[in-house]
Amino acid sequence: MSRFIVTLCLSGVLLSACGGDKQKAEEEKPAEAKVEEKTTEGSSEAITAEMLAQKYNLEAGKTVYEQSCQSCHMMGVAGAPIHAKKEAWSDRVSLGMDMLIKKSIEGYTGEAGMMPAKGGNPELSDEQVADAVAYMISEVI
């Protein structure tokens, strides 16, 4: 039996489970996890308050929200997810910023109702819509 284990260790299959190496492997884990996090950044980057504040202009987004989005989103008109109400947004947040922004720019019809392209205000730039989405999401995470 012990020979079997030694063989496995030598073959490298259980290298990390063999004595000293085990500790080493555990120490290395956090670093590995970090690298993974980095490589998944981009399309579906995890949404955090810091990330939103860094990537988007939340102040500008708030103004856009007040002018073009709150008419529906403040009270939930036409099925719009209500602003700052976490339960209304939890499933949507998991879509990631890129998808939320894309759908807000292009508009879409979902199960709850119709979200018009750019909230019905074609004057808005894509960036302004992105900032408004970021502001709205920053209130529910």
Ligand code: HEC
């Ligand atoms: C005319 C009403 C209306 C206006 C104005 C409006 N929305 Fe919406 N919005 C909706 C509705 C309704 C939904 C939900 C559609 C569904 O999922 O069924 C929605 C959903 C969303 C979502 C969630 C998308 C998703 O994938 O779940 C985001 C983000 C959003 N709106 C952003 C905005 C922004 C930013 C503005 C302003 C630029 C805006 N909305 C203006 C009605 C509106």
